[in-house]
Amino acid sequence: MDYVKLINCMRCGMCLPTCPTYKETFLETASPRGRVALVRKIQEGELDQSERLLEYLSLCLDCQACATACPCGVNAGELVAEFTCERKAGNRMGFMEEMVLRKLLPHPDRLETAMIPMRLYQRMGLQKLVRTLGVLKMFPKPIGRMEGLLPDLPEKPLRRVIKEDMPARGETRGTVGFFLGCVMSLIFSDASHASINLLTALGYRVITPKNQVCCGAPNMLAGDKAGLKTAARKNVDIFSNLDVDFIVTDCGGCGAELKKYGHYLEDASSISFSNKVRDISQVLAMHADALKLLLKPLLLKVTFHDACHIAHSQGIRREPRDLIKLVPGLTYRELENADACCGSGGTYNIEKPEMADLILHRKLGTIRATGADVVVTGNPGCMLQLKKGLMDYLPQVEILHLTELLARSMDA
């Protein structure tokens, strides 16, 4: 780890009010400034890698809100992730980790097959039965959490049904490659369907290569840099063979990761790949005038939650708001602290359920205050977390991906 990155922190404290875990605890060890200091003190030999210290560091969601706030360009979340990754890299992977990271994620077919039992479980009404009987209480807590987060699964993952090459409708404006996020394709396929429809309606030919693989973000989280690089290489090679203007994704997490490929692989093709990556909102916003003509009224009160991986990691805030406001008849209500994390944090809500719930409840409180009927966001992790939270506490409020809202307005 680059020591200079650690000593760049001038300890001004500007990150503290933006950190979800500091807001809940007021503890310096749960603040970005404190985390940078802890990692620094390990490097300097002042502290050991004690269990307690690692536990403190593990409370970080890596939401990157601190990076946005930092005057000196320190990214505490990334430094903690990098430290954890380097530490884990020395360890052998656990059975489950190896299973998921090496055997499932790099192979979309297997991943999709692995989901079939879940889908059956829901279709056969077992989910309802299990939930009613409280059988989940007999399982380890994380399993119960995972089950609870899972919304109704689509009949088939999008990757299986989408046509690899979708022509533009009307005059062709350009060609884009579409990157399917695993969670988007497996769980929120309606939203990605909407994304592709919007793109073709705006005159883009959309190519969705079926051999693309997971972006590699889960590998990074698990300290599996080799797995990450393999995934990156494969995706770069697949998309580099296509002649596309942009590589578009509607998953905030994937987008943030894809934009870093150039940095990981450091060769011309991956740098060019990363430079072409766009969040769906960026591409749609370029054609706001054309899009506006396609939209019909929706009499809804809508608020917007900034996904960390879009607002903090990619710096995209204006585009999604501008797009929502294009919908005629819609009332837009800005969410207080819209760019504060919802507590999802990848698998954080499964690993640290108590903290994740505190953070979620703060978010739900601000959503309630807007009086909105619909919360819009741009990342599947947030959608899972908010869907569950809303179902339990604000059942009248619906969660939609940005493109689902726009498609609904287009089809209204």
Add this chain to the structure above:
Amino acid sequence: MNPLFIKELQAIVGEPYTLSDRESLAVYGYDATPELENRPGAVLLPGTADEIVRIMQLCHGAGVSVTPRGSGTNLSGGSISDSSGVVVQTSRLNRIIEVDEENLTATVEPGVITSALHRAVEARGLFYPPDPGSMNISTMGGNVAENSGGLRGLKYGVTANYVMGLETVLADGSLLRSGGKVVKDVAGYCLNPLLVSSEGTLGFFTGIIVKLIPKPQVKTTMLVHFSKMRQAALTVSAIIAAKIIPATLEFLDKVTIKCIEDYAHVGLPLDVDAVLLIEVDGHPVVVAEEAAGVETICRKHGCSFFQTAKDADEALKLAAARRIALSALARLKPTTILEDATVPRSCIATMLEVIQDAAKKHNVTIGTFGHAGDGNLHPTCLTDERDKDEISRAHKAFDEIFDAAISMGGTITGEHGVGLAKKKYLPRLVGESGIRVMRGIKHAFDPKGILNPGKIF
């Protein structure tokens, strides 16, 4: 720290709010002051004023020192404890107890974040002006203890001008109430001004009553460039002499301008020697008149560029350069030493020359920005803590800067406090009699010397 004593502390604030593990103590050893660090013996996060009373009683009995801490944004080492002491963090005491619209006061607990108070009172058309750079995380207790300033100091004054009443826990745990909601109060010694800027050495604030004023109706923002530093300094004096008191009158020097442009490309020309950001606020008619006055004066003094913001969005854009000044400087080198030498505003031009000369003489990079209107400058030295030689040269440069400030009738610190960092300069400023009187006051409040020991003198 003795485990039995920690058990007694736990009995007061509860186990989750008593920290004594190695890792926690390690990160409560610093605040925002560069180069200063010392691990405390324990850290407490009390949840009520009564718990603070009991902490003080216990520590007083045992002769253990107590160092109050808000969010740890102090810039003079004021929240760094001695090794055997207890740090008491006020963050959980964060309720705004009352906004009294009839008496125009707000009553808050010490852990209330400054900008949270701003939002709460502005929602009711009221205004609490002090706005230190750290206002998004600084606490009201810390602001009072340090007498924090901010960008609006010129027109609206500093924290001391707004503190009306305090509830203070003294070293032995007894309660002291001073002032209140009354505007006039001459009953005995006026204790509030003593407690404000006492840097945690006289007592522990548990309740703070501040004065509010009506929120200014409108604001006009102007950005002005000068090709000569002297023109900018003369313009500042001329604006004040014309009886216009802007709410903000901020200044950026050449080094800062270059850093900002390199970092953010906001469109500042590099042949510019100084930039002023000026805001006038108040009644629309007065604001229009004052803005026109400012423009005339700036043009008369040969500004190379003058722009008035047409709307709130443009105002934000114009203020961007000033807002990111510290970031732009801080990114250049790992260590940033931010000082706050302050001079009578008529001496600003001379002071800026002193700073430039000192930087050149000792071969260090110092960018200066700050509150030109009230003479409070922030010469900011960009250095690297690993380069001991450069650090020592930086301190030599600051030695000269502080001496010059004192000789001009200014001060060694306008808003950061003395704490540990400026102890050695204080006698030069206040003399032996000043130190003697301060020690006497400290003794009257805290004869055992357990409250934030080692600070100020």
